[in-house]
Amino acid sequence: METQEHKTALSDWHVQNGARMASFAGYQMPIQYTGIVAEHLATRQAAGVFDISHMGRLRFDGPRADQLLEQVLTRRVLDMQPGQVRYSLVCNESGGILDDVLVSCLESPSGKIYFLLVVNASNKAKIVRWLAPHLADYPDVEFHDVTESTAMIAIQGPKSIEVCGKLFPASVLGLGYYRARVTEQMSKPCIVSRTGYTGEDGFELIVRAEDATRVWENLLMAGRSFGVSPVGLGARDTLRLEAGMPLYGHELEENIDPYMAGLGFACQIKDRNFVGRDVLAERSKEELAVKRVGLVLEGRRAAREQSACFDMAGNSIGTVTSGSFSPTLQKPIAMAYLSRHAAIPGAEIQVDIRGSTSRAWVQELPFYKRANTV
């Protein structure tokens, strides 16, 4: 745990604009501006603009950067072309998840190829330590933690494309899903990727820290007529929960493997060698003992992390990892790890919420899927 309290390049803006702030992974972050539900629905209906500068941004330069990352990521890196982004995991030797990350292969305006790893804020220090022996094996790879010198802003929602159409060259709007490029925003350097953590279409931008406020305000100004609003971490969490996306520290932990988490797609085992590979190769063939599932609950009372789950006979079958009232569905939803025999879509179970029982039904993830996909 980092003890020093960090600000993002936008923390002062949030405070000046009335955000409710809280410390998250050592950063002063906006939890909400007007309210979680209003911000959540603005993202689903128009678009939301998020300060996600707390996410760790690690840059790798040099011709062997891909080889280094190939050793530590569960997804194949060696075949990545400039402009590609992949969701991957970092696992330990026993196949436990150390972090979930996005790896991008980028080409700078001068034609230099480099890699960028975006890691969870709460895991950055751990991942940097984890990388150290690998960096020592590849002394020619230049490693820079660029988290502090840059800012990261997401715009997510159906109006993202139109809003960004006012601010970016056409090449950016044509980016496919999980594609990225180095470009400019009003002549400020900017990495744009078509990625996100809300279940909506949109972009994630990385800019220099000194340009962050300008870019942030440009997005809000360009989005004003569409009903675009700033969105805090509170709604980011309810949005990702509806989208069925795991969050490290809740659905993902070192004692969870990718297959239990439903992230087998992020493990490329064949003809590769990476940390945890052999254990994962075995696990990929085994039947799962527990599985990550969605739950929809009766009434309006939400299950929360650690709520215990039981089958209708009262046998313990698992635990809730995230839960909230869903602003889109207007029902309480949750994610949980349930034993295989109980993890059947449609099955009725019981959830203990602070001493009283609610009925719930297992549901396949995600809870929410946008109408049009890129």
Place this chain on the structure above:
Amino acid sequence: MTLQPENLKYLPSHEWVYAPQDGSGIATIGISAFAVAELNDLVYMALPRVGQQVEAGQEFGEVESVKAVSPMYSPIAGQIVEIHDGIVDRLETLNSDPYVEGWLIKVKMSDPSQLDGLLDFAAYQKLLAQNG
């Protein structure tokens, strides 16, 4: 003395109590506008049953917003004689008026002197100001 914020007593945990000197010994309890604003998006509330006994400082129910669950504490001891019928299905009422229209429970006080140990309006305002 009418039910308005200036005439209420408060707990630091943002519950209010209204106890008119009308000889009935019945106090009305709710949560403050500040608490409602802090919780923001209310989605659920659990209230006790009529007839139940509560102690001063004891949890009498819980209120839940999209993100968090908060217990609600009784400012005074006594027996619950009335629950605001239907309020749990109209939680938006608390946003517009957490006092007259948004009261939660009525309690027959067993020890009205407990009221003296609570914050008055000025002290409560001061507490809110201190907490920024």
